[in-house]
Amino acid sequence: MFPETVLHTDRLVLRPFTDADIEDTRASCADALTQRWLPLPRPYTSADATAWCTSVSHALRESGDGIHFAVTDARTERLPGTVGLKKTDWRARVSEVGYRVSPWARGDGVAAEATRALARRLLADHRFERLELRAATADTASRRTAVTAGFHPEGILRNAGFVHDGRVDLVPFSLLPDDLRRPAR
Numbered sequence: 001m002f003p004e005t006v007l008h009t010d011r012l013v014l015r016p017f018t019d020a021d022i023e024d025t026r027a028s029c030a031d032a033l034t035q036r037w038l039p040l041p042r043p044y045t046s047a048d049a050t051a052w053c054t055s056v057s058h059a060l061r062e063s064g065d066g067i068h069f070a071v072t073d074a075r076t077e078r079l080p081g082t083v084g085l086k087k088t089d090w091r092a093r094v095s096e097v098g099y100r101v102s103p104w105a106r107g108d109g110v111a112a113e114a115t116r117a118l119a120r121r122l123l124a125d126h127r128f129e130r131l132e133l134r135a136a137t138a139d140t141a142s143r144r145t146a147v148t149a150g151f152h153p154e155g156i157l158r159n160a161g162f163v164h165d166g167r168v169d170l171v172p173f174s175l176l177p178d179d180l181r182r183p184a185r
C-alpha cells in the first residue's frame, strides 16, 4: 500500500481526508458538472460524503488499490477538490489518476497542478513505470487538464466509460517517468 502522506505544490497541500471535509465534499460531488462526468451516487448525500471522508478513502489506501487526497489551498477556506490513484497494479507498476475540482475553485488549473505533484511522487519517488488517466471525449476540461499535466493521448476507447446519461467514449492518456523531465505545459 502507499504510505499515508502529505504533498505540497506552490499553491496547494494534498492531505488525507478528514471529517472537516464532509460538507464541501457533499456540495462538490452533488454539483451538476461533477455529476455529468463522474458516476457518483445520485443524489449525493451527507452520508455518502461522511463515508468517503472518514472511512472509504482511507480503506482504499489500506487495501493497496491507491491513495486519495483532499486538495487544499491555504489561501481559501473551502476545499478546492480531490486527486487520487486507483486500480494500482503493483507488479506492473502502473496506476490510474482521477480528479475533481469543486465548482467554487474551477478555472484556475488546480487539477493539473495537483495531478503533476501526485505523478511526481508516483513515478519518481515510488518508481512506478506508468500513470494512466481516462477522460470522456466530450469532457474538454479534463482532456485539457491531462495535456497540461504532461500526459500523452493514446487514441480512443470506444464505449469504454459510463456516466449517468449513458455510455461514453474515453481518451486514454499516459505519463511515463521520462515525461517528468519535460516541463508540464
Ligand SMILES: CC(C)(COP(=O)(O)OP(=O)(O)OC[C@H]1O[C@@H](n2cnc3c(N)ncnc32)[C@H](O)[C@@H]1OP(=O)(O)O)[C@@H](O)C(=O)NCCC(=O)NCCS
Residues within 6 Å of the ligand: 033, 034, 037, 038, 098, 099, 100, 101, 102, 105, 106, 107, 108, 109, 110, 111, 112, 134, 135, 136, 139, 140, 141, 142, 144, 145, 148
Ligand atoms: C476537469 C476538472 C477537474 C478541471 O478543473 P480545473 O483544474 O479547475 O480546470 P480549469 O477550469 O482550470 O480548466 C482546465 C482547462 O480546460 C479548459 N476548460 C475548462 N472548462 C472548459 C469547457 N467547458 N470547454 C472547453 N474548455 C474548458 C480551460 O480553459 C483550461 O484550458 P487551458 O489548459 O488551455 O487553459 C473540472 O472541470 C471538474 O471537476 N469537472 C467535473 C469532474 C470531471 O470531469 N472529472 C474528471 C474525470 S476524468
